[in-house]
Amino acid sequence: MAAATLRSVLRRNRLLPLFETCHLRDRLFFSSSVDAAAVTVGGTMSPDPHFMVEYLVNSWGFSPSEAAKVSKPLAHLRATKKPDAVLNFMRSQGFDGAGIRKVISAYPRYLCYNVEKNLAPKFQFLRDLDLSESDIVDAIMNNHAILRLNVHRSIVPKLEMWESLLGSRELVLKHLKKPGWFFYSSVEKTLHPNLKFLRDECGIPEERLSLALRSRPQLISRKPESLRALVARAEELGTPRLSRMFVWTLGVLQMVSKEKFEAKAELMRSFGWSESEFSSAFSSAVRKAPTFLRMSLDMMRRKMEFFINIVGYTPSFIAFQPTILLYGLQKRVIPRFRVLEMLNTKGLWTRRGKFLCYVKLSNTKFREKIVLPYKEKVPELLDILRAGECEGK
Structure with missing residues (x-):
């Protein structure tokens, strides 16, 4: 059912009417919501390789130090036509200045993107998933790499897999709007190997794994070697793989590094906790208060x-x-x-x-x-x- 719905979204996405494209172009270059200082006819041209710093400060609101950092991957640009279009487009999609700067700081090369070919299809696809404008802004702010992914080759397979794992599109979209980077991982190189490891080697039933992933999808988004190290840590604490608490233990341990975990264990020992008391407290935290270890x-x-x-x-x-x-x-x-x-x-x-x-x-x-x-x-x-x-x- 979920896959069929996604395919219907794709069909709509592939056949955007010509009038929508024209309307989008009009919004990009003539939107009244865009700061006039950021819009130039045909884009500003400059032979100065450092002009991007001044442009980012004046048109995008970056501080000089931030602009210097962001401009490094953009040293080849000699015109502002594409950056102007990106700025205008993101403003037209509901992003404020701070949100735009956050996304661009994370990946400055977005300023080199062709709006109609690289950006507009992603936003249209997200709208076809019934996400509101504010939902799309949240999703992009927290998982901006969506803008770098191909809709058909990458975004759709990820959505289909996460829907099957979490049980509903609503849960996938809920996590997509939160920080967590769970949507970045490769299906073939990361998600499939991790699932196979947890199910086949660790013996975690699919229902139990699905239940745990609904609250902590990042668990299988880790690099496979990192997940194996996490499993080893859980076993060192005495939690057997076949225990019902094993997958929840993994979820708690992923929130704190091994070094920080050991430092907290040592602190509690200094107050007189025995090894068994620390294990008991940890087990209780796994069930009732996982944020205990993040203190x-x-x-x-x-x-x-x-x-x-x-x-x-x-x-x-x-x-x-x-x-x-x-x-x-x-x-x-x-x-x-x-x-x-x-x-x-x-x-x-x-x-x-x-x-x-x-x-x-x-x-x-x-x-x-x-x-x-x-x-x-x-x-x-x-x-x-x-x-x-x-x-x-």
């Missing part, structure tokens, strides 16, 4: 010190409840602790061991259950919360 070393240290030295939790307790380390220290944990300590000094709250329960409450629930019932007796509670919110900004 900076400094923040992880500060949170551990607060919960151990101030709250009074043992390292073993934190290892059993690692999700507590995900909550914001300055804006959530510390203000709530101060509120509860204030109530404790006045004899209104004595359940210190239940602090974790109160950290997990939403802001609204915390105010309703803890702050508002005592606002008459302890009016400064709200001030404590507000001070914490200000400190965290």
Whole structure:
């Protein structure tokens, strides 16, 4: 069904009416939304090999240092006709100046592209997939290499494969609008070998793999040798390939390098975590809080010190409840602790061991259950919360 839909899109894409092409040309060179300074009849000509720097500053809004960097691959250009057309076209497609500069900085040679042959067909194809103008801008901003891919030879095979893996076009397009580079990888050189490795050698059932890829498609976009190294890391942590958690472990490990992972493990050992406690915390993070491992070393240290030295939790307790380390220290944990300590000094709250329960409450629930019932007796509670919110900004 998905492949048939793609083929219908292609048929429409191949047969763009002549009047659309003419209309597009009119939009390129006569759009009122384009800065007049960027539009020249026939393009500016210059014998100066460095004139592109000045052009990028004046017409595109680059800083001089950015323009110097972007202009290096464009040293052969002696006219602005093509860059003018690219600028006008991207403005007509909904890109603002900052968005255009981001795309061009990533690949300056887009300024050498022929709009009608190289760029317009990609945008038309994305529109035929029912993406809105803002959706297309997001997709290009986050996966600009789409502009370098051939619609029929590259984009379509990738879409067909990802649709079959993720189960729907909607999920593919959702990921396409996010940063992640998952759409760059070669089907033949990367995606197929990685899938074969995970299914045939690692024994991961296709349904389980598909489920994991819906949230982390980048897993099979890695270079094959990088994926094998990731599998080796998972096995070193004691996660067997046949475990139901194996593919989720891979998804978590890909977010943090081996060096950073080891540094965090060493930090937790310094607080008294045993190897088994670290493994237990890691397993819990895989299931409940994968962002646990993306926390900076400094923040992880500060949170551990607060919960151990101030709250009074043992390292073993934190290892059993690692999700507590995900909550914001300055804006959530510390203000709530101060509120509860204030109530404790006045004899209104004595359940210190239940602090974790109160950290997990939403802001609204915390105010309703803890702050508002005592606002008459302890009016400064709200001030404590507000001070914490200000400190965290």
